[in-house]
Amino acid sequence: MKLLFALFSGLLISTTVLAQEVAPVVLVKTTTEEVLEIVRKDKDIQSGNTKKAIDLVEAKVLPNFNFTRMTQLAMARDWRQATPAQQKILTDEFHTLLVRTYAKALTEYKNQTVHYKPFTLKPGETDVRVRTEIRQAGAGKNIELDYWLEKSATGWKVYDIEVGGISIVTNYRESFASEVRNSGIDGLIKLLQTKNKSGDAASVKK
Amino acid sequence: MKTMLPDRIKSFTLAIAAAGLLAGCASSGNPKDPIEGFNRAMFAFNEGLDSAIIKPVATGYESVLPSPVRTGVTNFFSNIADLLIGVNNLLQGKGSEALSDLGRVVINSTIGILGTFDIASDIGLEKHNEDFGQTFGRWGVGSGAFVVIPVFGPSTARDTVGLVLDVMADPVAQVSPNADRNVLLVLRAVNARANLLPADKVVEEAALDKYSYVRDAFLQRRRNLIHDGNAPREPEADAEQVERPVRAEAGAAEPRAGADGVAPDSPVLVARTETAEAK
Numbered sequence: 001m002k003l004l005f006a007l008f009s010g011l012l013i014s015t016t017v018l019a020q021e022v023a024p025v026v027l028v029k030t031t032t033e034e035v036l037e038i039v040r041k042d043k044d045i046q047s048g049n050t051k052k053a054i055d056l057v058e059a060k061v062l063p064n065f066n067f068t069r070m071t072q073l074a075m076a077r078d079w080r081q082a083t084p085a086q087q088k089i090l091t092d093e094f095h096t097l098l099v100r101t102y103a104k105a106l107t108e109y110k111n112q113t114v115h116y117k118p119f120t121l122k123p124g125e126t127d128v129r130v131r132t133e134i135r136q137a138g139a140g141k142n143i144e145l146d147y148w149l150e151k152s153a154t155g156w157k158v159y160d161i162e163v164g165g166i167s168i169v170t171n172y173r174e175s176f177a178s179e180v181r182n183s184g185i186d187g188l189i190k191l192l193q194t195k196n197k198s199g200d201a202a203s204v205k206k
Numbered sequence: 207m208k209t210m211l212p213d214r215i216k217s218f219t220l221a222i223a224a225a226g227l228l229a230g231c232a233s234s235g236n237p238k239d240p241i242e243g244f245n246r247a248m249f250a251f252n253e254g255l256d257s258a259i260i261k262p263v264a265t266g267y268e269s270v271l272p273s274p275v276r277t278g279v280t281n282f283f284s285n286i287a288d289l290l291i292g293v294n295n296l297l298q299g300k301g302s303e304a305l306s307d308l309g310r311v312v313i314n315s316t317i318g319i320l321g322t323f324d325i326a327s328d329i330g331l332e333k334h335n336e337d338f339g340q341t342f343g344r345w346g347v348g349s350g351a352f353v354v355i356p357v358f359g360p361s362t363a364r365d366t367v368g369l370v371l372d373v374m375a376d377p378v379a380q381v382s383p384n385a386d387r388n389v390l391l392v393l394r395a396v397n398a399r400a401n402l403l404p405a406d407k408v409v410e411e412a413a414l415d416k417y418s419y420v421r422d423a424f425l426q427r428r429r430n431l432i433h434d435g436n437a438p439r440e441p442e443a444d445a446e447q448v449e450r451p452v453r454a455e456a457g458a459a460e461p462r463a464g465a466d467g468v469a470p471d472s473p474v475l476v477a478r479t480e481t482a483e484a485k
Contacts, residue, residue: 101412108404141284141333141401144435165430166423168412170440174236175418195414 024149024156025119027064028130032114035060039109046109053103061102066150066157067095073160074172078180078188086185093192098168100199112136114145126151238425239352248354249417255357256399261406264399278322279397284333285314285321286377293375294336298344306331335431338375339368343432352421360424 022030038056039045045053071091072079082090117131127150134143148160160169179188239245268276292307310326310333318325327333342364343349350363361369373379378394381387413419430437 097412101408104411105408108408141280148439162430164427165435165437166426167440171419171422171426172414174422175414178236178418179414191414199411 022155023121024128024147025116025121025130027149027156028132028147028158029116031061031064032132035106036109036114039106040111045107048107050100050103050107053106054099057099057103057106062095062099064156064158066152066159067091067098069150069157069159070094070098070169073169074176075180076173076177078177078185081180082185086189089189090185090192093189093196094172096196097192097199100196101168110136128156238349239421241351241353245352245354245421246417248356249420251356252354252359253416260396260399261403264396264403267396268400268403276397276400279393280401281314281318281324282321283378283394283397284324285311285318288314288333289377290372290375291334291336294338294341295334297341298336303334307334337368338371339365339428340432342368343428349425349428352425360420362425362428365428 035056038060039053042052042056045056068087068091071087071094074094075082075090079087112134115133115135117133119128119130121128128148130147130149132145132147134145136142144162144164146162147158148162149156149158151157160167162168176188179191183190236242271279288307288311292304292311295301295304295307310331311321313326313329313331314321314324317323324333339362347364349365353361353363353366355361355366355369358369378390379387381390409416409419426440429440
């Protein structure tokens with residue numbers, strides 16, 4: 001009886017939560033499916049048009065990301081060394097770099113499908129991991145693609161993505177730290193700007 | 207590229223000896239990478255070898271063979287690898303996983319026509335990823351220094367020892383006559399490289415410094431594999447320690463936006479490592 005009660009109250013809570021906001025897994029799923037649907041129909045993106053892929057990512061994916069948090073994670077303790085103005089530039093440049101990478105990955109999309117692993121949101125949780133798996137028709141290896149989300153005033157926001165256990169955000173930590181060590185925050189800003197400009201040149205060539 | 211067994215062992219020994227010799231050299235101070243100078247040189251060598259020979263061959267292979275054939279090749283070698291994966295699961299005390307690996311081999315070798323079709327995955331026997339390096343990690347052996355091995359690429363001290371065992375126990379390496387064995391080893395290597403071609407462009411796009419990007423990705427990946435995909439999030443480096451008192455407070459009361467330089471729209475996370483471990 002107690003168990004039954006617990007079960008019901010649990011159900012009640014989860015439905016009230018659902019009524020108020022989009023659950024993290026739903027957010028991940030609808031965004032992913034929407035983007036893949038567009039990529040499947042878009043021959044330009046499939047043939048490597050990074051510019052178009054970037055526009056798609058900017059429009060559909062980015063509103064669900066918290067880039068300030070991502071940049072802060074990648075900067076670790078150096079984040080607080082940066083002035084608010086530097087933090088702003090760093091966030092913008094890191095944003096550009098991540099979007100470009102994400103867009104590049106989209107142009108490599110063939111006909112993989114995404115599977116969403118079972119997910120339960122415990123009441124009161126504000127920091128969650130949504131696990132998905134990329135499957136390639138026929139086989140080969142599946143790739144785990146996990147999203148870390150945190151709850152904010154404006155809904156759930158992704159603050160990290162893990163590909164096969166590799167966090168695309170914290171993977172920059174060592175390179176950022178060593179750049180800051182060698183040439184300061186401004187050095188890192190310059191490095192990111194140079195990297196992003198070279199990326200621009202490359203995508204124009206295509 | 208994987209060539210003959212004695213050569214490969216020779217290059218290990220060389221690499222380990224060289225790594226040992228250079229261990230005293232100066233580095234940029236990353237504790238995970240004490241022989242960075244040597245590693246960067248080896249990394250450059252491997253990159254050169256890859257762009258001169260391995261990648262062009264893999265690209266040709268990819269363009270010549272249709273995708274279903276390449277999938278068959280991948281599955282064929284993946285099926286053979288399942289044997290050692292099962293052994294390693296057993297060594298790690300994961301009996302049911304080991305049993306499932308054995309089941310995979312039986313099913314895929316028969317119904318899956320010599321392993322070319324991965325029927326086992328379709329019926330729910332999940333493919334695992336294990337090797338001797340992971341087994342050592344599971345037993346509590348630390349990874350030791352990061353090391354780039356000629357031809358084989360990124361590794362760690364622990365994983366290099368694991369790799370020697372992997373190579374010695376490799377069923378493909380036992381094939382005779384040698385000519386057949388060599389064809390199989392080359393085919394496996396080329397096919398594996400071809401599978402990685404799409405990732406190349408993404409890494410180029412993402413990396414500020416390719417060496418450290420690959421190194422850190424490799425270390426994260428290994429850590430994740432040892433935890434079978436459930437690695438707790440890495441602590442937020444030094445920032446974590448400095449901020450801890452603030453975090454504890456933030457957990458009890460309102461998130462203190464701005465208190466530690468965090469923008470108001472990115473509340474300080476509380477106890478995220480615990481959350482990760484709970485799963």
